[in-house]
Amino acid sequence: MKLATLKNGRKDGRLVVVSRDLQHAADAAAIAPTLLDALERWHAAEAPLLALYERLNAGTADGAFAFDPAQAAAPLPRAPQWCDGSAFLNHGRLMEKAFDIAPMPDADRIPLMYQGGSDDLLGPHDDLPLPDEAHGIDFEGEFGVIVGEVPLGCPAALALRHVRLLVQINDVSLRAFGPREMRTGFGFFQAKPSSSFAPVAVTPDEIGEAWRDGRVHLDLTVMRGDERFGHPNGGEMSFGFDQLIAHAAFTRRLSAGTIVGSGTVSNAGGQRGSACIAERRAIELIEHGASRTPFLHFGERVRMEAQWQGAPVFGAIDQRVVQALPPTA
Amino acid sequence: MKLATLKNGRKDGRLVVVSRDLQHAADAAAIAPTLLDALERWHAAEAPLLALYERLNAGTADGAFAFDPAQAAAPLPRAPQWCDGSAFLNHGRLMEKAFDIAPMPDADRIPLMYQGGSDDLLGPHDDLPLPDEAHGIDFEGEFGVIVGEVPLGCPAALALRHVRLLVQINDVSLRAFGPREMRTGFGFFQAKPSSSFAPVAVTPDEIGEAWRDGRVHLDLTVMRGDERFGHPNGGEMSFGFDQLIAHAAFTRRLSAGTIVGSGTVSNAGGQRGSACIAERRAIELIEHGASRTPFLHFGERVRMEAQWQGAPVFGAIDQRVVQALPPTA
Numbered sequence: 001m002k003l004a005t006l007k008n009g010r011k012d013g014r015l016v017v018v019s020r021d022l023q024h025a026a027d028a029a030a031i032a033p034t035l036l037d038a039l040e041r042w043h044a045a046e047a048p049l050l051a052l053y054e055r056l057n058a059g060t061a062d063g064a065f066a067f068d069p070a071q072a073a074a075p076l077p078r079a080p081q082w083c084d085g086s087a088f089l090n091h092g093r094l095m096e097k098a099f100d101i102a103p104m105p106d107a108d109r110i111p112l113m114y115q116g117g118s119d120d121l122l123g124p125h126d127d128l129p130l131p132d133e134a135h136g137i138d139f140e141g142e143f144g145v146i147v148g149e150v151p152l153g154c155p156a157a158l159a160l161r162h163v164r165l166l167v168q169i170n171d172v173s174l175r176a177f178g179p180r181e182m183r184t185g186f187g188f189f190q191a192k193p194s195s196s197f198a199p200v201a202v203t204p205d206e207i208g209e210a211w212r213d214g215r216v217h218l219d220l221t222v223m224r225g226d227e228r229f230g231h232p233n234g235g236e237m238s239f240g241f242d243q244l245i246a247h248a249a250f251t252r253r254l255s256a257g258t259i260v261g262s263g264t265v266s267n268a269g270g271q272r273g274s275a276c277i278a279e280r281r282a283i284e285l286i287e288h289g290a291s292r293t294p295f296l297h298f299g300e301r302v303r304m305e306a307q308w309q310g311a312p313v314f315g316a317i318d319q320r321v322v323q324a325l326p327p328t329a
Numbered sequence: 330m331k332l333a334t335l336k337n338g339r340k341d342g343r344l345v346v347v348s349r350d351l352q353h354a355a356d357a358a359a360i361a362p363t364l365l366d367a368l369e370r371w372h373a374a375e376a377p378l379l380a381l382y383e384r385l386n387a388g389t390a391d392g393a394f395a396f397d398p399a400q401a402a403a404p405l406p407r408a409p410q411w412c413d414g415s416a417f418l419n420h421g422r423l424m425e426k427a428f429d430i431a432p433m434p435d436a437d438r439i440p441l442m443y444q445g446g447s448d449d450l451l452g453p454h455d456d457l458p459l460p461d462e463a464h465g466i467d468f469e470g471e472f473g474v475i476v477g478e479v480p481l482g483c484p485a486a487l488a489l490r491h492v493r494l495l496v497q498i499n500d501v502s503l504r505a506f507g508p509r510e511m512r513t514g515f516g517f518f519q520a521k522p523s524s525s526f527a528p529v530a531v532t533p534d535e536i537g538e539a540w541r542d543g544r545v546h547l548d549l550t551v552m553r554g555d556e557r558f559g560h561p562n563g564g565e566m567s568f569g570f571d572q573l574i575a576h577a578a579f580t581r582r583l584s585a586g587t588i589v590g591s592g593t594v595s596n597a598g599g600q601r602g603s604a605c606i607a608e609r610r611a612i613e614l615i616e617h618g619a620s621r622t623p624f625l626h627f628g629e630r631v632r633m634e635a636q637w638q639g640a641p642v643f644g645a646i647d648q649r650v651v652q653a654l655p656p657t658a
Contacts, residue, residue, distance in 0.1 A: 011369070011584075040340070078409060078584070080448030086515070104513055114515040115444040119409030119584040131482050131580060153460055153656040174580055184433055186415070186443040187516015193581045251460060251503055252522045255340075255407070255448040327482040 001053045001203045003028075003165065004315075005035050005073045007123070012036055013073040017049060018200050019056045022315050025067040026056045035075055035201070039164060039256040042148050069315050072199035074121035075167060076146065076257055082118035082195065083248040084142075084171060084261035085111050089238040091266035091279055098282035099179075111239040111247050114187050116171075118259065122196040124317045128172055129324035130193060136175030137296040137321055139224075140264040141275035141304045143216040143234045144169050145241045146201060150254035159245035160214055162254075166207070168198035168220070168306055168314040169261055175278055175295060195261075198304070198314035207308045214240025216306075218313065220265045222275050223303040224296075229280075230273025232265040234306075275304075296321045330382045330532045332357075332494065333644075334364050334402045336452070341365055342402040346378060347529050348385045351644050354396035355385045364404055364530070368493060368585040371477050398644045401528035403450035404496060405475065405586055411447035411524065412577040413471075413500060413590035414440050418567040420595035420608055427611035428508075440568040440576050443516050445500075447588065451525040453646045457501055458653035459522060465504030466625040466650055468553075469593035470604035470633045472545040472563045473498050474570045475530060479583035488574035489543055491583075495536070497527035497549070497635055497643040498590055504607055504624060524590075527633070527643035536637045543569025545635075547642065549594045551604050552632040553625075558609070559602025561594040563635075604633075625650045 002020060005013035012034040016025040031048045032038035038045040055061040086092060089108065096103050104110075122128070130137055146165040154162070177191035204211040210218050217235035221228065239247075244260050265275045274280045281291035296302070298321055305316040331349060334342035341363040345354040360377045361367035367374040384390040415421060418437065425432050433439075451457070459466055475494040483491070506520035533540040539547050546564035550557065568576075573589050594604045603609045610620035625631070627650055634645040 080407060081446055083518070104509075110509075112513055112515050113518050115446055115518055115521075117410055117444055117581060119587065120582060129481065135580070151656040152458065152653050155656065158656070177580070180433075180439075181516075182514030184441055185511030185514070185516065186441050187510075187514065189412070189442050189444055190576070190580045192444075247519070251464070251506070251519045252446060253449060258448065324481050327480040327484065327487070 001050050002200045002206060003035060003049070003075065004067070004200050005075050005077060006071050007073045011078050013077055017052045017056055018067050020206070022067055022200060022312060024056055024064045026052055026061040026064045028052060036257045039146065039148060042164060042256070069199040070125045073123040074197035075165070075201035076259065077121055079118040079121060079257050079259050080255040081258040082116035082261070083113055083258065084116045084263060085113045085239065085244045086263035087111055087237045087239040087244060088263055088266035090236065090268045091264050094279055094282045094286070098285040108238070111244055113244065113247055116192055116195065120194045122194050124197065124199045124315060125319060126196060127320050127322045128196065129322050130174070131324050133297055134176065138173045138175050138277045139222070139296070139302045140171040140173055141220045141222045142169040142171050142262050142264060143167070143220065144259050144261040147245060147254055147256070147258050147260065149256045150245060150249045150258070152249060152251065152253045154246055154249045156242040156246040159242040162245065163204060163241065165201040166204055166211065166216060167201045167259065168304065168317065170196040170302065170304055170317050170319070171261060171264065172196065173276070173278070196317055196319060198317050200315045202313060207313060210308050214242040218306040218308055220275055220304060220306050225301055228273070230275050232267040232272045232275055234262065234265050236267050237262055298323045330379050331529045331535060332364060332378070332404065333396070333529050334404050334406060335400050336402045340407050342406055346381045346385055347396050351396055351529060351641060353385055353393045355381055355390040355393045357381060365586045368475065368477060371493060371585070398528040399454045402452040403526035404494070404530035405588065406450055408447040408450060408586050408588050409584040410587040411445035411590070412442055412587065413445045413592060414442045414568065414573045415592035416440055416566045416568040416573060417592055417595035419565065419597045420593055423608055423611045423615070427614040437567065440573055442573065442576055445521055445524065449523045451523050453526065453528045453644060454648060455525060456649050456651045457525065458651050459503070460653050462626055463505065467502045467504050467606045468551070468625070468631045469500040469502055470549045470551045471498040471500050471591050471593055472496070472549070473588050473590040476574060476583055476585070476587050476589065478585045479574060479578045479587070481578060481580065481582045483575055483578045485571040485575040488571040491574065492533060492570065494530040495533055495540065495545060496530045496588065497633065497646065499525040499631065499633055499646050499648070500590060500593065501525065502605070502607070525646055525648060527646050529644045531642060536642055539637055543571040547635040547637055549604055549633060549635050554630055557602070559604050561596040561601045561604055563591065563594050565596050566591055627652045
């Protein structure tokens with residue numbers, strides 16, 4: 001099943017079901033007005049949403065209309081919580097090597113995760129308004145899961161039963177703030193403005209065997225303008241989403257609608273490129289003694305898409321970095 | 330004006346207006362069903378809420394009933410965002426001295442702030458269910474502000490106009506996780522389970538001149554069981570809420586309902602005690618070479634209250650630490 005949120009002038013938008021080929025949509029308001037509402041009442045909402053999805057795919061849904069991803073918000077424009085892992089150790093090792101950071105001795109046992117802001121998540125074609133090019137504007141291509149309510153202390157062995165939907169994310173990052181915010185120990189804050197999401201969230205069965213071991217075994221193709229920047233595969237996660245969910249729920253329960261992210265997708269060996277500029281710059285620093293690739297300039301476009309069996313899964317993130325207007329008050 | 334949220338079985342509860350003396354309440358559903366809704370439509374909701382508040386104080390509000398803080402949820406049980414500062418540098422300096430942490434060279438210029446989870450904030454009399462006493466269970470008494478929408482880049486000079494309400498907070502902390510999570514650079518996650526809130530949020534005028542310079546100049550009396558643990562004053566913030574809001578909004582807009590916290594209230598000199606156990610333990614370590622005061626045990630109670638002109642402002646946080654039930658799935 002594929003679900004999206006269309007903008008309607010309200011914070012949470014309105015829920016639609018999207019056809020498997022992403023061409024058509026049908027209003028789901030009679031089942032649940034918003035995706036968050038559907039997630040909070042999943043046991044009641046799942047079956048009628050699925051029935052509508054099947055009618056939509058069969059061409060028999062009343063009131064079906066063309067799906068326009070430019071009208072889509074993030075699937076959850078305002079999520080209860082955004083817990084972003086850094087589960088590809090290859091990425092972390094490159095950053096440590098480039099910047100001479102001492103690795104955590106237990107980094108292969110305890111996943112890294114930061115708490116992100118989740119009040120203002122952006123849609124797939126929304127501009128990225130940021131204050132200053134000098135802040136080191138970067139993208140990070142990721143996969144994520146949206147969970148139902150997860151009880152405090154949920155073990156990894158039971159965590160995947162709480163996964164409702166898979167999503168694809170651009171975790172926008174401002175690299176100028178990262179090192180200082182890491183040194184304070186308080187973690188990322190100004191370094192992590194709003195993240196963006198591909199238009200469609202999908203149930204795990206939509207990618208068949210590519211969802212296994214709590215990992216999304218799909219290539220994430222990241223384009224910077226016309227350049228294919230990278231196409232790493234999500235299967236190389238050093239921690240599965242089962243482990244990330246258990247980590248997030250270790251001392252708290254997670255509300256339905258919590259999003260758990262993989263961290264920037266990264267594959268060993270380098271042949272597949274990178275899903276963020278910082279990683280390529282780290283590789284350049286290691287190999288050539290200096291970083292060459294610049295961070296994003298205003299006006300640049302970033303596109304991210306994942307396919308399964310030759311067809312797009314989540315739709316594309318395709319957005320432009322722009323200068324934020326000066327504040328008015 | 331004083332506002333509270335009563336539990337009604339839904340995530341966001343229901344909004345009530347509370348009399349100045351905290352004795353009576355009146356349903357505000359005809360104006361706004363929830364506090365979040367009121368904050369999102371503040372320019373429309375403020376005047377009728379205030380009129381209801383005045384009738385309630387005059388004893389002429391229809392349907393007024395006794396206010397029972399035990400029925401109160403957090404004013405925002407599910408806030409869009411929770412941005413917690415650490416704005417009392419006295420606290421940070423004690424921690425640095427006790428644990429031989431190198432201070433950030435610009436710590437007096439850039440406030441510390443971490444992103445907290447905001448999906449599951451607890452009410453004033455809710456139990457604190459936590460998995461293990463060995464995690465170093467601690468309280469942190471704080472003040473906070475709830476803002477309306479704040480534009481990206483809002484300067485400190487314009488930030489206070491966005492303050493809608495003042496709140497009082499117990500930022501529950503698990504000290505066993507803090508040092509490791511700080512070393513990773515990704516910041517607090519498992520160290521910060523759900524925070525708790527005093528029952529009533531108040532407009533700044535409710536504390537007269539005690540709200541000035543973007544600071545809450547009130548004593549916060551913290552009781553651990555029958556012991557007065559500390560009564561530090563909020564006026565010693567090294568950064569005002571104006572600076573904290575500007576810091577939070579530097580690279581992102583803040584949604585209406587965002588909560589910005591002061592960090593644990595802490596006064597120089599030590600005569601007023603501490604608002605968290607970790608700070609007292611740090612002082613003991615500095616003065617005696619060893620920490621003596623234990624962290625919380627299951628069954629212990631914590632009470633926090635602030636008064637203005639001899640009367641309670643926000644009502645009291647009064648809660649018990651309990652062992653979380655083992656997860657069921």
